[in-house]
């Protein structure tokens with residue numbers, strides 16, 4: 191036994207369900223080591239026995255050469271007495287103890303599985319559930335931890351002898367792949383008509399035939415049901431739009447491969463990487479003019495959301511149909527995605543003509559993620575399938591478990607265990623009972639899965655958000671109220687692993703301000719623990735309150751009044767003539783019943799309405815997106831905007847906020863009415879709308895830079911964090927970040943969570959963790 195050592199190695203991180211045990215097993219045989227490897231509640235444990243150099247080599251390989259899907263966060267090694275055992279084995283999973291394990295996100299079909307799928311000689315040829323240790327369903331089928339077959343929705347399927355042999359063979363790609371199955375033992379596909387009758391024949395071929403014939407087909411995917419139609423068939427797409435009661439928002443399109451995507455859109459390298467990567471999000475891309483896509487797929491805008499197949503079923507369907515198909519969430523309007531079979535039949539029965547479904551249950555629903563590439567980096571827009579619930583590392587660890595409840599629109603929640611922040615998948619707008627139920631169920635399930643018992647609950651300060659009501663209904667916990675725009679900046683800080691202080695620019699549609707007015711064009715001096723309002727856009731009345739969000743022409747009326755600009759000669763007054771005088775008068779009168787807002791989103795709305803792009807909208811951000819898309823890229827100049835350090839706008843509530851940096855200066859005000867006056871002037875001169883849109887964007891960007899520089903001068907801060915949904919606008923994002931960098935400032939933008947309210951829960955969590 192001389193020269194033999196035995197080490198116990200504990201590996202933490204995303205190490206379950208990613209082929210870690212076979213990887214360790216292969217290493218052990220390569221180095222001639224005896225021992226064992228297994229899953230436990232904290233990750234993977236290894237006992238390795240043999241010559242010291244070989245054990246050290248194994249530890250180093252575990253640290254540095256882990257499987258592609260694994261995230262190794264910590265490796266701890268302790269010496270134990272050698273046992274003299276021979277052979278290396280996979281130990282049974284150990285349940286119990288404090289749960290520390292991480293739940294992996296779902297992974298798109300790998301190349302090896304894809305090759306088998308289309309190999310006529312393979313026993314899984316055309317089998318829609320082929321998967322292995324490197325790919326397949328994870329988060330959406332996991333019902334408990336440790337991650338083993340018994341704790342997935344595959345528990346009810348008993349492996350046949352060939353599958354069981356692969357599962358047990360350390361040299362096989364399917365060694366301990368929990369969802370492993372085949373046509374003999376696994377789930378089966380079936381195509382049914384909307385009245386439940388089974389369609390005979392091959393379900394994929396039959397479904398493709400229905401699609402080719404113009405039908406709407408519901409397809410059970412990884413995180414829920416989708417609705418599919420032939421993307422080139424205008425009648426079919428328009429039918430889907432009408433039945434789904436979705437007016438303005440674009441539909442995503444699934445294309446067979448990258449070559450097919452290039453036929454639809456301009457694809458740069460960064461976007462190609464996102465499209466083909468294992469997370470497989472919807473990627474927003476500039477649409478080609480000759481793209482063979484029906485007009486109703488994208489009612490307005492130059493972009494198309496495209497994704498590549500990420501399950502074997504999608505690959506089969508794409509190849510069978512041989513052209514791109516719309517693949518949109520299976521829901522009516524803005525409800526949560528349907529994921530249970532009976533629920534899908536009930537809710538989608540009036541929309542889909544046929545259902546392509548199967549008997550592998552979806553435990554946790556997850557929509558498709560949406561991203562875009564900007565200057566070679568990823569900008570998340572909706573974080574869900576393929577990303578959640580992968581943890582983000584907080585700049586400051588929480589001393590107690592935290593639940594952060596998020597905002598209201600684009601809702602997510604976040605659980606914190608130590609330095610790990612688990613941001614949930616996108617759950618939708620918390621405005622309906624259905625979404626609220628998905629939200630509360632989601633919290634309960636992820637809490638249980640991760641073993642987090644929250645002691646601190648963070649929430650928005652808006653008293654009417656359902657997320658706030660939910661939070662305050664929890665008992666025996668400590669509450670941390672986080673102002674909305676502080677949460678945006680904290681989210682951007684956490685996203686970059688920083689704690690501040692920074693100058694934060696939080697531009698969005700709506701957030702509850704510390705003074706009870708509606709904020710949304712804010713400059714904050716902020717750290718994770720506190721903030722001070724250092725500047726903002728000029729506040730204007732919102733005639734009609736929330737109605738003004740759906741009717742941007744009301745904001746045009748308000749801004750025109752605030753700018754002392756007559757409405758005559760601008761089409762917006764004529765188009766809304768019936769109600770213009772009353773709304774104008776309301777904006778002019780103001781008063782207690784007329785809310786006031788500094789929102790950047792409402793400013794974009796107003797200008798969009800002035801240009802005749804959108805007098806009314808059907809979803810948040812629609813008017814602003816149209817304005818961005820109108821920008822003439824050849825125009826470089828911007829409207830001049832006054833930026834004033836204004837004493838009368840100094841903010842009493844801000845003084846009461848916990849602040850890390852104090853400068854005693856009054857808030858800087860960006861006179862956004864200057865922009866509106868200039869827009870009105872250009873409109874009267876007949877300037878093309880593309881020129882006006884460009885000058886508006888560049889003028890606002892320059893004004894933001896100017897305001898930030900004033901704050902930087904008075905505080906000495908050199909880092910700026912950009913957040914809030916308005917920064918999804920690439921013209922503004924590019925203009926502001928270039929301008930700031932040009933003045934030598936550091937700029938932080940989002941990388942892992944969206945700049946919109948989908949990122950709020952992470953910000954709240956970071957604040958709660960930092961405050962201890």
Ligand code: ZN
Nearest residue numbers: 300303322325
């Ligand atoms: Zn695979």
Ligand code: ZN
Nearest residue numbers: 350353372375
């Ligand atoms: Zn089998």
Ligand code: FE
Nearest residue numbers: 698700701947
């Ligand atoms: Fe917001």
